[in-house]
Amino acid sequence: MKQLLFILIIAGLAGFKPVATRHISGTVYDDTKTVLPGVQVTVAGTNTATQTNAKGQYNIDVPADNASLMFSFIGFETQTVKIGKSNVIDVYLKSSSQALSEVVVIGYGSQKKVDLTGSVSNINPSPSSPGSAPNVKMRGLNSTAIYGSRAADMRMMPAPENTESYKGITENGFKTVESEPLSTFSVDVDAASYSNVRRFINNGQLPPADAVRIEEMINYFHYNIPGPANNEPVAIHTELSSAPWNGNHRLLRIGIKAKTVATDKLPASNLVFLIDVSGSMNEANKLPLVQSSLKMLVNQLRPQDRVAIVVYAGAAGVVLPATTGDKKTTINNAIDNLQVGGSTAGGAGIKLAYKIAQENFMKDGNNRVMLATDGDFNVGASSDDDMEKLIEKERESGISLSVLGFGMGNYKDSKMETLADKGNGNYAYIDNITEARKTLISEFGGTLFTIAKDVKLQVEFNPAKVQAYRLVGYENRALNKEDFNNDKKDAGDMGSGHNVTAFYEIVPVAVKDDYSGSVDPLKYQKPKKVQYSSTSDEMLTIKFRYKQPTSSVSKMSHVEVYDKPMAIASTSTDFRFAAAVAEVGMLLRDSQFKQHSSYEQAIKMARAAKGDDSEGYRAEFIKLAESAKLLSPDKVLALEE
CATH class of the missing domain: 2.60.40.1120 (Carboxypeptidase-like, regulatory domain)
Incomplete structure (x- = not known):
């Protein structure tokens, strides 16, 4: 046997x-x-x-x-x-x-992919057999995407709830120089809006208008701006041409570049990873992607750096005390062992993370809490106002807060943008491992290490040359004119190697203007006639204010811009590419100031201005713009007709 x-x-x-x-x-x-x-x-x-x-x-x-x-x-x-x-x-x-005519089963019937607004959370590209349709994965549900004009075996299922939230944006309008000669704003180096917009378009949907922050789309890309000289932390450069969407208007590009510090010269870091492990993070593009992303960052750490890990769900707790950066196996094992479960006590988690960061504070180092979450706080201090007050109080300790956003369906962009803005940190949306590599490896120094803080700009326009102007984007970064000289007023920070681009659309004097509007003459007082000289070629003056990382007193410099626009074909590739991104942003927002913007024009300009695109991000934008064009209401209507 x-x-x-x-x-x-x-x-x-x-x-x-x-x-x-x-x-x-x-x-x-x-x-x-x-x-x-x-x-x-x-x-x-x-x-x-x-x-x-x-x-x-x-x-x-x-x-x-x-x-x-x-x-x-x-x-x-x-x-x-x-x-x-x-x-x-x-x-x-x-x-x-014809791909626009694909039918997706959602809730109680079928709908064209181009008409979806937020019902589908994620498309799972895993067909069960050759030639079969992919599954559309919705929160708590599975539905089948059927290609063609007929959908077989539809099942009656409740529509998935979409609770994503975005802070409302009131778009900057044109202002007359006669009444408002000064424009003041804080820089913004965040780029979360672009990767979030990309997620929507790649899933076959146009993003909500308030998810499109044009300045974040523009500043997602690297531009070849010369760095500062004489050991200054920042440098400023300008270009002036005509606006692609209105040839009678000028378009001014302001480019700011922070100096780049070699990684081995960067100060030591005291980091606290604050990780959301609540039930809402139990999806493949949430906690598992968080774990992979943070492990990429851990691989960049040096022996002089320290990392602690705090998690929060129904309550907050420490899973790893401060550990030196050379003990990568210990740190990575703690990350790998994280599991989801419970509600979301975000406020308690932030308080504990700041406490741990304070206990390990490095006087001359980089002290930072890094929050990884979908932003879905629902226990304790959870409203945007509560979060704002908490962060404003804690940032005075010298500890910054950076936010890494993950997921979809219940994504709370409004909360996370508020946290990062008030916490003197960066805000990035990570939708895949490639984006994690860009944020945490390629832009490691800029993400973590501040070179200049409270960076503000104030532009004074010459009424002899400029009739009206409009700042493109930066709506949530606007400052009062008196804030420019107030060193107690918080503003955006710039990290190692960061570059920032801002556009002003300018209506020259004597150009017919349909945007600046008018008001009736005052009844009780007569405006005084302002005397100014028209002999100068100066169109405007840019004043630029910033602080050194360890200083509480700001420095100021200024640059004059003359009324000598270049032909748009003679501008730099960076100018034209950034202008194309701004144009697509206005189209995605359906901006009332888009004028003669079109996807065709923006795509053509972006293609010609792709320049050195070794990482492929500009090529990716061109394909996104082409997909957005196919998804746009005008294109869909033409196809249906």
Whole structure:
């Protein structure tokens, strides 16, 4: 009997063969040979899938025998490629307007993808069989996306609740120089709005208007602005041309560059990771992505750096005391062991994180709390006002707060923007591991280390040259004119290597203006006629104020801009690309000041101004703009007609 059993085991082992796999890589292009970021690449008939990165590249392991890959992207025909002998497969996808007619089962019926506003949280690119439709994953539900004009086997399910929140934006309008010659604002280096807008568009939806902060879209990208000289922390540069969306108007670009400090010269860091482990974080693009992102940051730490980890759900607690940066295994193990559960006591978590940071305070170091959350606070101090008061009190200790936002469906952008703004820190939205790498590795110094704080700008316009003006974006960064000289007034900070771009749209004198408006003459007082000289070529003066990181007293410099606009074709590639981003932002907001803006014009300008795009982010923007054009109401109406 034993001999028979032994023979059977040997026979079984002889017939067992491990599943062999092949590593396939390649690049996905469109039909104009431009790379396509965000393309879903799936091994047909399996749950194995990946996405192309910012350079359109993918890597995936597939079974060795007779495997096929499916490539799908919004606005393009899905393509299935059978794997041959080569391990490198480049694919060219064909554009298709028919993709806009895809039908998705939502709630009690079907709806076109382009009409969705927030019902679908995430698209799971894992078809169960070759040629089958992908599953649309909704919070607590599963629904099937059916391609074509008929949807079979629809199930009556309640529509998923979407509780995302965004702070309302009242867009900056044109102001007359005669009544308001000064424009004052704080810099903003945050870029969360761009990656959040990208998430919406890649999921087949246009973003809510209030999710589009144009200055954050512009400042997502790196620009080749010369750094400061003479050991100054910041430098300022300007360019003046015509506005692409209105040739009668001027467009002024103000570019600010902070000096870059080598990583080994940066001060030591005292970091506290404050991680939301509440029940709402129990999704693949939340806590698991948080863990992967923070481990990338841990790999950048030095022995002189220290990290503690605080978590909060129904209550807050310390899971790792302050640990030196050379003990990466200890820190990473603590991150890996995190699990979700409970409600969200965000206020208690922030208080505890500040307490731990204060206990390990480094006098000449970088003291910072890094909050990773979807912002869904619901226990204790949870309103935006409560959070604002808490952070304003704690920032006086010299500890900054940076916010990393994750997830969708219940995402609370309004809370997280408030926390980062009032906490003298950065705000980033991380929707995938590529974005985590950009924020926490490529921009490591800028994310963590402040070079100049309370950076403010004040522009004085010459009424002999300028009739009216408008600051594009920066609505939540506006300051009163008297705030410029008030060193107690908080403003935005700039980190190592950060660059900031701001645009003013200017209506020159003698140009017919439909935007600045008028008021009736005053009854009880007569305005005094202002005398000014029209002989100067100065169009405006920019005053620039900032503090050194350890100083409470600001320094000021100024730059004059003369009325000598360049032809737009002669401006830098950075000017034209940033202007294209601003134009797309106005279209996404359906701005009342978009004038002659169009996706076609912005895409053409961005293509011509792509410049050195080694990371592929500009190419990604061009594809997003093309997808937004397909999703725009005008395009959909034309297709339906």
